[in-house]
Amino acid sequence: MTELNWRHQTVIQALLSRGPLKEDQFHRIFTGLTGKTPGSDRQRFDDFLLKINKALSYVQFELRGCRFQYDGQVYYGVVNNVSDEESKLGTKYSVAQIAFYKAIIEAIVQDGAAQGTISNIDALNLRLENQVLMGTTSQSHGGLPHVPPALKNFSISMKEKTLDELVQDQWLSVTPDNYIGLGVRSFLDLRSWFRSNDVPACEVCNEAGVKAALCQKEGCIARIHEYCLKKLFSERKGERVCPSCGTQWQYTVTKAEAVEDDEPNYPTQSQPPVGPKKKRLRRNEIGDGDISGSSQASLPGGPNLRRSTRSSIRLQ
Ligand SMILES: [Zn+2]
Ligand SMILES: [Zn+2]
Known part of the structure; x- marks a missing residue:
């Protein structure tokens, strides 16, 4: 030791x-x-x-640093490397609450516009049934998958209460324009999950581009964090192009946002995000047909969640 x-x-x-x-x-x-x-x-x-x-x-704990992608600020935290949500979110949250958290995270990272957020209403409308369907279709009766009552009866007010708790505990965050985003703990904790679920990475730092700017060129999938753009374009004077396809990148930086970057890995100065404003795209609702598809991301430890979901049914 x-x-x-x-x-x-x-x-x-x-x-x-x-x-x-x-x-x-x-x-x-x-x-x-x-x-x-x-x-x-x-x-x-x-x-x-x-x-x-x-x-x-x-x-199985680890101290690590990460960036809070909405403002570029670096945080340090201790994360639990046991890959299931029960141990990550502790004993505080119920199975239904964890399913709700998973649904929110998945909706946010699947947003093709890389806004990194979801509206309050969209979050409250997320169907927790989708979370069970992924693993329990084999148990379905007559083609209709069985949904545990705990998830089916998870009301709007319970969702609202859970949102508050998740924000309080920094698993989620609220952006200045009142959207729901990932919290610092999620950025710290989900690093390997982002990778294993093919969340597109930033062209510059290779971390998941949850909240990022997109290349304007049709067909180019490059995305770059606002703070990485700032760093990239301050290094390459006059050459503001997409590192992937070479298309000009619309980017303006004001004097107030001049980069003060003492440490290459983790700059101490955080600046408000700049760059081309993307029109907020309405996230396509996940159709039933997509649920078992490979595009549906699932959090690590899914089997554990499902196992405890089933055992909770048996207990009733
Ligand atoms: Zn980056
Ligand atoms: Zn490009």
Whole structure:
């Protein structure tokens, strides 16, 4: 077992008790504990995190950083590497609430316009039945899949309450224009899920492009985070083209948004997103025929969710 000193333990405790921390807060804690700044002593910072992660790996936890894609801000958090939602969302949420969360995440990442959000009304109208259909069609009777009462009876008011809780716990977030987006915890936690479910990656940083700008050229599927665009175009003076197809990329940057990028991996300065405004596209409702199709993304641990769904039926 890796030996951790009180400094490592303090960092772990801060992240576990306070949840994901903004990069500047996290750096301040590190500086307070070690007298060093991550910027001036990167090696020491990396070694510090590596040591924590060696110890956390024994209990399948991991400390990692990610960007909150709506404003580009970097966060650090401890994630649970056990791949099912029951352990990720803890004992706090019911099976129906977790199914609702999954439905929202799937709807958001399937949006071809990469807005990274869903409206409140669209979220409340999501059908949880779709979540069960994916795995239980073989159990259907007379062609109609059986839907557990917990999901069928999940009312609008229960959905509203769940939305509030998920936002409170940072699994979801509310954007300035009152849409629902992924929360910091979801960005931290779902990294491998994004990959295994073919959520298109950003051309620049290769992380999932949940909230991203799209190439204007018909047929080009390139998408780039707003903060990555800013970085890319500040490096290539005068050459503002799609890295994939070479088409000119409509992009304007004002003086106030000039890039201050001290650290190549995680810039400390966050700026409001800029770039071409995309018309919000209405997300196509997933038809019944699509449910079992390969386009339907499913969260890791789906079998576990279904298993507990079934066992909860038996208990009734
Ligand atoms: Zn990117
Ligand atoms: Zn392109």
